Amino acid sequence: MFKIRDVVISPPLVLAPLAGHTDSLFRMAVKQLGGCGLVVSELVSTEGMTRNRARSEPLTRFEEGERPIAVQIFGADPARMAASAAMVEEAGADIIDINMGCPVKKVVRQGGGSNLLRDMPLMEKIFRAVRRATKAPLTVKIRSGWDHDSINAVEVLRLAEDCGVEALAIHGRTRSDMFSGKADWRVVAEVKAHARIPVIGNGDVFAPEDAARMFRETGVDGVMLGRGVLSNPWLIRQAWDHLNDRPVTETGHGERVRFTLDFLGRVSRELPPPVALGKLKKLGGCLAKGFPGSSRLRARMHEARTAEEFLASVHDHFSNDAA
Numbered sequence: 001m002f003k004i005r006d007v008v009i010s011p012p013l014v015l016a017p018l019a020g021h022t023d024s025l026f027r028m029a030v031k032q033l034g035g036c037g038l039v040v041s042e043l044v045s046t047e048g049m050t051r052n053r054a055r056s057e058p059l060t061r062f063e064e065g066e067r068p069i070a071v072q073i074f075g076a077d078p079a080r081m082a083a084s085a086a087m088v089e090e091a092g093a094d095i096i097d098i099n100m101g102c103p104v105k106k107v108v109r110q111g112g113g114s115n116l117l118r119d120m121p122l123m124e125k126i127f128r129a130v131r132r133a134t135k136a137p138l139t140v141k142i143r144s145g146w147d148h149d150s151i152n153a154v155e156v157l158r159l160a161e162d163c164g165v166e167a168l169a170i171h172g173r174t175r176s177d178m179f180s181g182k183a184d185w186r187v188v189a190e191v192k193a194h195a196r197i198p199v200i201g202n203g204d205v206f207a208p209e210d211a212a213r214m215f216r217e218t219g220v221d222g223v224m225l226g227r228g229v230l231s232n233p234w235l236i237r238q239a240w241d242h243l244n245d246r247p248v249t250e251t252g253h254g255e256r257v258r259f260t261l262d263f264l265g266r267v268s269r270e271l272p273p274p275v276a277l278g279k280l281k282k283l284g285g286c287l288a289k290g291f292p293g294s295s296r297l298r299a300r301m302h303e304a305r306t307a308e309e310f311l312a313s314v315h316d317h318f319s320n321d322a323a
């Protein structure tokens with residue numbers, strides 16, 4: 001357990017923000033499986049929020065059952081970041097998180113995400129503007145630096161602390177790494193060693209033992225899990241069992257099937273038809289990786305032309321092929 005001001009994070013395991021995946025439905029589903037002490041929304045554009053609030057609203061929406069929840073904002077304009085933070089606070093989020101790690105070109109080109117790691121004066125303006133605009137607990141998520149010649153995570157930590165940021169999550173890769181190679185947990189450990197605020201470590205936790213190793217090797221207060229959860233939504237609960245010396249139970253085929261059908265059914269019911277099919281293919285494709293014969297299942301998912309067809313082929317696959 002650790003605290004971000006008065007927000008208790010228990011267990012100290014965090015579901016990472018994953019754009020396109022970790023919407024409210026997915027976060028609720030993971031939360032209900034257990035072990036998860038904090039969820040974070042997908043990144044939300046502060047340009048979008050301040051220009052057309054209604055369009056961004058689905059991205060900032062959450063269920064009471066998700067709490068505590070951090071809503072993550074990104075952008076490069078301090079005034080828009082501040083105005084968006086105030087909106088997020090008003091919407092009742094427990095924590096406001098600033099994205100300073102996203103490596104995607106579209107985000108970086110506009111000056112936001114990991115671009116801020118190489119523009120510390122602008123980073124400072126953003127921290128100060130957001131801090132002034134909201135009383136809510138404020139956190140930041142970063143990468144270790146822009147590239148290997150400019151690793152500056154400890155400097156960023158110091159600036160964040162000076163500006164009133166209350167926790168920092170660090171993915172142990174630089175922007176130039178994108179997702180290649182292995183996350184360097186030494187930078188995570190170095191940041192933790194210098195920190196006065198809680199530090200959440202992130203990067204390449206794909207098995208329960210990885211989470212335990214990250215706690216041990218870096219001393220972080222919390223561990224954040226991302227891609228591993230997409231194909232194994234039980235990963236956070238399994239990590240928590242492992243950390244408590246309880247036997248880690250592999251999820252049985254029947255439970256996987258039930259979860260997958262239930263979750264995908266909910267996605268198709270709750271999303272408007274034009275977005276549902278794309279989302280089903282994306283989420284279903286990840287979940288399929290956990291099943292034997294996954295390439296056949298994914299091929300069938302891919303062929304579907306409507307959400308109904310998609311669900312029918314998944315049902316059919318489980319009742320005929322792999323039950």
Ligand SMILES: Cc1cc2nc3c(=O)[nH]c(=O)nc-3n(C[C@H](O)[C@H](O)[C@H](O)COP(=O)(O)O)c2cc1C
Binds near residue numbers: 171202224
């Ligand atoms: C598809 C995808 C979407 C992501 N979206 C976000 C995002 O919205 N905000 C963010 O801070 N990081 C985002 N990330 C980065 C993850 O939160 C995390 O830092 C990264 O995947 C490393 O953790 P992992 O090895 O456990 O996946 C995304 C990563 C992926 C693969």
